[in-house]
Amino acid sequence: MRPAYILGIESSCDETAAAVVRSGEQLISNVVASQIATHQPYGGVVPELASREHLRAIVPVVRQALADAKQTYESVEAIAVTQGPGLAGALLVGISYAKALAFALDKPLIAVNHLEGHIHAVLLEERQKGNHALQFPLLALVVSGGHTHLYLATQNGNTWTYENIGHTRDDAAGEAFDKIAKLLGLGYPGGPVIDRLAPHGDPKAVKFPPAQIKHADRRGRHDGRTIDPADDRPRFDFSYSGIKTGMLRYVETHNMRAAVEARHKALAAIPKPSLRDYLAHCDQLTLDLIASFQRALVDDLVGKTLAAVEACDVATLFVTGGVAANQELRQTFEPPGAEQGLPVYFPSRPLSTDNAAMIAAAAFPKFLAADFAALDLSAEAGLRLR
Ligand code: KG4
Numbered sequence: 510m511r512p513a514y515i516l517g518i519e520s521s522c523d524e525t526a527a528a529v530v531r532s533g534e535q536l537i538s539n540v541v542a543s544q545i546a547t548h549q550p551y552g553g554v555v556p557e558l559a560s561r562e563h564l565r566a567i568v569p570v571v572r573q574a575l576a577d578a579k580q581t582y583e584s585v586e587a588i589a590v591t592q593g594p595g596l597a598g599a600l601l602v603g604i605s606y607a608k609a610l611a612f613a614l615d616k617p618l619i620a621v622n623h624l625e626g627h628i629h630a631v632l633l634e635e636r637q638k639g640n641h642a643l644q645f646p647l648l649a650l651v652v653s654g655g656h657t658h659l660y661l662a663t664q665n666g667n668t669w670t671y672e673n674i675g676h677t678r679d680d681a682a683g684e685a686f687d688k689i690a691k692l693l694g695l696g697y698p699g700g701p702v703i704d705r706l707a708p709h710g711d712p713k714a715v716k717f718p719p720a721q722i723k724h725a726d727r728r729g730r731h732d733g734r735t736i737d738p739a740d741d742r743p744r745f746d747f748s749y750s751g752i753k754t755g756m757l758r759y760v761e762t763h764n765m766r767a768a769v770e771a772r773h774k775a776l777a778a779i780p781k782p783s784l785r786d787y788l789a790h791c792d793q794l795t796l797d798l799i800a801s802f803q804r805a806l807v808d809d810l811v812g813k814t815l816a817a818v819e820a821c822d823v824a825t826l827f828v829t830g831g832v833a834a835n836q837e838l839r840q841t842f843e844p845p846g847a848e849q850g851l852p853v854y855f856p857s858r859p860l861s862t863d864n865a866a867m868i869a870a871a872a873f874p875k876f877l878a879a880d881f882a883a884l885d886l887s888a889e890a891g892l893r894l895r
């Protein structure tokens with residue numbers, strides 16, 4: 510079979526990205542324009558600004574991805590784009606541009622779920638390494654700024670299906686990292702900063718009670734199916750409100766407010782703070798708190814995921830999404846994975862956070878199945894994966 514070069518476009522949040530992937534298994538180019546600098550002063554993503562930045566970046570980013578891949582608009586086989594979930598206005602920029610390209614070039618348009626993209630980032634890299642023999646059942650922990658979801662993935666020819674067996678009841682794990690970083694005056698995004706600071710603190714210094722989820726999920730199953738009262742399948746849900754409240758209370762009771770404010774001001778005045786800058790503005794109490802927070806969150810993610818592995822007799826585990834870049838998370842999964850003989854796969858760091866290579870990779874089986882989108886495709890901010 511002739512290799513298929515697929516152009517992927519991703520604009521669901523604060524990264525404008527384009528990539529070319531060959532036949533779902535070879536990354537040819539990968540361009541990501543980050544908007545972090547735009548959103549940093551606001552301490553989080555501002556949707557209107559995100560859409561405007563996507564508009565500015567989309568054409569040059571796609572052009573660069575094609576040039577890096579030594580491809581042209583005409584030579585690619587199909588255009589793949591993120592349909593959702595994400596910010597509606599941001600998604601629309603990528604979708605409108607992808608539709609225009611598909612229409613003008615008379616190429617197939619492929620709609621991809623962003624979460625399926627994160628899962629296929631791992632598949633892409635494993636195939637690239639020559640690992641084509643993944644064992645099923647396959648469990649994927651998708652853990653990012655917008656999602657903390659556990660999916661059982663099944664492959665039937667070119668059709669992939671996903672069953673959600675756990676999700677967050679409140680914040681996503683990445684969101685918790687970002688909010689805690691903000692609470693401690695560390696700026697945005699919080700995950701990478703906390704990741705680097707945590708090894709300098711004592712993770713046992715502050716104890717957080719484990720997340721308790723007592724009530725049934727009133728929002729229903731996250732794969733869109735209604736709850737069947739006879740459905741007693743175990744669920745592996747996450748919650749971060751307890752740990753956030755614990756952190757807030759700790760900051761209040763230890764009178765840390767003034768120090769936080771001073772740190773925030775000092776760090777905001779440094780264009781790109783280095784680890785040394787962060788350390789110079791953090792006392793040991795703060796570093797211990799950071800380390801303890803990260804340990805509690807990682808232990809919870811790993812504990813629930815391994816419980817799901819056991820309950821569902823899982824043969825392969827994927828951990829993917831922005832938070833999968835976290836050093837402690839990666840290290841904590843390793844020993845129990847090895848003990849249980851469970852292969853645990855992470856994407857490389859550049860493919861952990863949002864990118865378009867994962868979108869082009871996830872599109873390949875759809876391309877083979879001729880599962881194409883119509884030109885009236887529209888953004889679905891709350892698109893579910895199933
Ligand atoms: O996958 P992603 O780029 O975007 C979403 O789909 O949300 O994930 C971004 C999230 C942010 O919340 C960021 O703080 C978090 O991933 N993140 C990390 C790390 N790098 C990014 N969290 C913990 N440790 C990291 N090294």
Ligand code: ZN
Binds near residue numbers: 862
């Ligand atoms: Zn993402």
